[in-house]
Amino acid sequence: MELQAVAKAEIGRVKQIGIGIVGAGYMGKAHAVAMSAVGAVFDTPLRPWLEMICATSESGAAEKARAFGFRRSTKDWRRLVEAPEVGAVIIASPQDTHREIALAALALGKPVLCEKPLGQDLVESREMTDAAERTGCINMVGFNYIRTPASQLARQIISSGEIGAVTYFRGEHAEDFLANPATPASWRTRGRATGNLGDLAPHPINAAIALLGPIAELIAEVETVHKTRLGPDGPEAVTNDDHAQFILRFENGVMGSLYSSRIATGRKMGYAYEVFGTKGAIRFDQEDQNTLWLYKGEDNPARCGFTKLLTGPSHPDYNAFCLGPGHGTGYQDQLIIEARDFLKAIETRQPVWPTFRDGLLVNQAIAAAWLSSELRRWVKIGEV
Amino acid sequence: MELQAVAKAEIGRVKQIGIGIVGAGYMGKAHAVAMSAVGAVFDTPLRPWLEMICATSESGAAEKARAFGFRRSTKDWRRLVEAPEVGAVIIASPQDTHREIALAALALGKPVLCEKPLGQDLVESREMTDAAERTGCINMVGFNYIRTPASQLARQIISSGEIGAVTYFRGEHAEDFLANPATPASWRTRGRATGNLGDLAPHPINAAIALLGPIAELIAEVETVHKTRLGPDGPEAVTNDDHAQFILRFENGVMGSLYSSRIATGRKMGYAYEVFGTKGAIRFDQEDQNTLWLYKGEDNPARCGFTKLLTGPSHPDYNAFCLGPGHGTGYQDQLIIEARDFLKAIETRQPVWPTFRDGLLVNQAIAAAWLSSELRRWVKIGEV
């Protein structure tokens, strides 16, 4: 069988781009699978191929390249970024590597999709945002949860005024992977950016901004409940937070609340929000990602209630996955939608939300939360 | 038919007490029905009869007496309180009348069940509490929601340590009766104690204290979203709050969050809470009052999940209503449980939770919330 012929045939038909992914763990694989499937799912004008993957060892990278279907592999992210065949870079490596990789790729004029949160702190995030805007490259942050059909629908419903003027927002991201105090110390409990605020809070903060617009000020209580955990050499101090509670005030004047936690026993993917408006309300929980609950006040109170909208072909981006309603999309599918948007931005040279600047807004909120919790007072976003 | 004989027979068999209820509206009726049914439901050693009801006019009171089955009626609460046949007084009249009625009844040595919140403000609540404790009369505040079988079960589960050490509490009381800005002004939008903080917040504050113990400090954001409403003479200012968001710190060190609202579109009886612990979690929503969700971390993650505990005869106070599980209790039944507890306290001369002092704790939290929102800073409960 002549695969050469395949290759030539492909070249003749569609625009293509080689993808390089830095990081071969959980998110590296997710992006690799998404890039394998996105063309067929969405019939994208620009078609990706998996060019190179970077992992922490040469052998590990080679193994992952074979497993995921990449042409090449490396343990040196610079080699990946600089490879001419790599037309776009996805950064799925630890947070402390985001800045350097992004700057290098942008300097070479390459589009970058960077996993959230952008940098480890505001200084890094600002430097990355500046570089992205200065170079004019396509730049995107990987907030994939907001791309499910249900969350896209939520955005439509709110922005169209269907639930009236918004009066309250509540968001949360609750998981329980460190709920048990006997769970030992790990990279997750060391450093600061790897804690709850760095890892989980960005998702609902991004959702808050997507649904209601920028945050003006907040007061937060950030806490490390389990202050030591067993490390290889005995108990060690946990250096980041377990959970955090915010009261928010949005620039549009609306009050909100946000909770994020890695010790929320029983919650597995508790990315959830509810939004009240003068004419209606919505409720969403990612653990039931194919449902959006919509309430609309109507003339007859005897027929008012929350309606369970099961996602289907009449909702955003659903029908590329399935023509039947209620058949359901999953986690991997939201990555495929994200991949489609990234490819479209590259092809059309139009910015794609959320850009690095959007990611910076999220990091500002996190920095404000840290500051607020330390000073125990309200902090304006502009203060950080 | 000789009803006299009935009466005599009754007297011979059981201890009896005449009940006087001040207020013939929503809550007055609820207490009247509860007192009609409680004896048969719980086989109470002390049996109540409906002696006198007080309403705002003589004819209205007489009409309600006939409807609810009271012997007598009055428009003068003093006459009710002073009537020798009235052995115990239930105060279900507007908040601005609570103090005076309670003080009069206590001064006569009569047990008092007062609807929440205790007084209009801390000064009143403290005076009422002092009087109750000085006179030694049975005194109780009407937080009936915490008395459902499911909420009693929640208290058992937490206090027994079944979910381990508690790490977070979230409570809310969300209704939507003023969500529509076109709803006109009324007694609800005038005065201060009749707003969301005065009317709705007491329930989840009481739940928070019942489940986790006293609150140490809080920061709150209290807001009147719809600042004017149409009154009989044109637009008038709303003088109390629509909703409020709190971050709490309990005396036991646990962080919590609380939201109460009368503009939470779509929510009808959103008295809800979730509590995370190191070994498990519970979730409850009064709109589904016969269910308590319990999560317990176990050895096998493949079998962990929230279990829907449908209330039944193995749960507190359920089997007096029905011997079959899942048959359900309703709003009126929680009043009957409350009535049983009040009667039992009278009969056994033992205090019954929540006493006026417990109600005072709730009012302190409300006062602290007002102060915190005005000063925009954390407030310790002891400050108010």
Added chain:
Amino acid sequence: MELQAVAKAEIGRVKQIGIGIVGAGYMGKAHAVAMSAVGAVFDTPLRPWLEMICATSESGAAEKARAFGFRRSTKDWRRLVEAPEVGAVIIASPQDTHREIALAALALGKPVLCEKPLGQDLVESREMTDAAERTGCINMVGFNYIRTPASQLARQIISSGEIGAVTYFRGEHAEDFLANPATPASWRTRGRATGNLGDLAPHPINAAIALLGPIAELIAEVETVHKTRLGPDGPEAVTNDDHAQFILRFENGVMGSLYSSRIATGRKMGYAYEVFGTKGAIRFDQEDQNTLWLYKGEDNPARCGFTKLLTGPSHPDYNAFCLGPGHGTGYQDQLIIEARDFLKAIETRQPVWPTFRDGLLVNQAIAAAWLSSELRRWVKIGEV
């Protein structure tokens, strides 16, 4: 305190009726509580008092009279039926006693509320129905589940055509009190009328008829899964059924399905139904008795879904219990609604659904199911 005065005052104000209840168990108590509360809840023109209760021993009856608040007690149901002060009789004793008691009460011209199912078999049920119709007394069968606000709403929605022409009905009544094969033999496993078909199936059959009209024919599979259970003298044969599955054809041509079981592990009060129509659908489960799910096909498929209608004051008979939506009614409340309907029928001398004749229809369906299962063929209701 002069209770005589109470009595006289009462006599002057309202019409009264003395209630006699035969049976002091689960249902006897439920009816006693309902009769204690119904006047205050619904402001009924006719007010009941608890005159006499009949139990299996004199001392037991006296004890229950004291507990429930009856004037008198007896172990002889004839004495109760014949007492001039007993104006209406409620039969809450075992099924094999229904016929004789009902016939005696009817012969004396007294209204009768008989617990379901009417008689032990069709012969008895027909005799009872004939007597009721011949004497012209008010007669009613105690199918209380259909009286919840949610089920009354379901009936309204279907009968008004709101979901279009009905195309399918599925009903069930699933409980699990005999799911464990180690549960010993008892009165429930002896005799025939005390099995699943006699005890549980009547409820969803009655619901089916209430919602869709008379059943024309059916095919049923009736089964005793656990054929022996441990009795006092060793294993004994179970003489009635554990569960039964029906396919129905209604007189209006619609197809339906019905399942009832006492071995449906995990189901506690699984009285449930769903009805599909050309324009909409409803779903209900008594384990969540305050919710009716309503689907209405609309122009915009992006907004169609099942709406969770939480019962409230805009639904049938709810606001007598509470003025706030979502506060919930419970098992005891459906008995109170039933008591109101029985009293109203007595007062107005108008028949009340379901009459004995309606109960006979249910018994016919049960007899048809037995026959069908034995012959393993479709059976027309008219055949039995």
Added chain:
Amino acid sequence: MELQAVAKAEIGRVKQIGIGIVGAGYMGKAHAVAMSAVGAVFDTPLRPWLEMICATSESGAAEKARAFGFRRSTKDWRRLVEAPEVGAVIIASPQDTHREIALAALALGKPVLCEKPLGQDLVESREMTDAAERTGCINMVGFNYIRTPASQLARQIISSGEIGAVTYFRGEHAEDFLANPATPASWRTRGRATGNLGDLAPHPINAAIALLGPIAELIAEVETVHKTRLGPDGPEAVTNDDHAQFILRFENGVMGSLYSSRIATGRKMGYAYEVFGTKGAIRFDQEDQNTLWLYKGEDNPARCGFTKLLTGPSHPDYNAFCLGPGHGTGYQDQLIIEARDFLKAIETRQPVWPTFRDGLLVNQAIAAAWLSSELRRWVKIGEV
């Protein structure tokens, strides 16, 4: 960029197989996407490439080849089946083409994955099964719903005895795409195999067999509710069924029930089942495909209830899609699992459930249902 190098590198690393898909509609695309992603998701030893797609016109096929990423296209399924580069054939074309394509592919020794139901009738299905077994080729029927992590978990729970001896099964597949009688006639309302029994019933029948084993006998009521629909030339008769109700008896003696419908208003993907056992129960609904409800009877009734098991990495085949629990899989993912199983069967030369013979069992049940409904009597599976 040298794609030739890619090709060679790939050849050196993994075993590959060219996939041919007949049918470029809904299911053709789903299989194409699945084959694009399966290698990266599961690290399959055998890696598929998309060799050829067959559609009804040359231009349509070419367009779909470009869109889905196939090397070649054709409107002639024979050309696809006979192409040496096509190593395995997926049949996703209309039911009346299954037989001929399958026989041709099997005759050439090629593995075949055929969409359900196998043939249009029993004669076709038997011929296909015979050919598959005679040629010894890998053969599989596309019942993908049973491959979700939740349904695989259900099979594990039942087969391991975790819920004890099974006592009842209820299955359904309810959709509403023809609930509106005004929906016009189409290919779905013409012919017989394209009706509800041919299109929807196979899924829950297959589930029934997967969970409980072979069906012994059944009685069915099959109905065309909307007997005419508007066609291009006016009203035309609908020639197949809208819905069907079965009572089943499994070979293991257990009773069951099954309903399938295309007029179940409000139901979108109502592939659902519940299974009761002596020690527990499970409930599943594909509209909430990431949840399996599990009830286990335990010593303490106060802690028994249905537990919501949210699928996660500890459940079958989940962690290839995501390492975090509760993140969810979707419709497309169940196709990927199916693709993995098909490839594994080809690679290991081991049969994969459900084979054509398993598909034949489903078709036998359908034939028995038609016969039963016509004769209105119980039919043994062996009769057809």
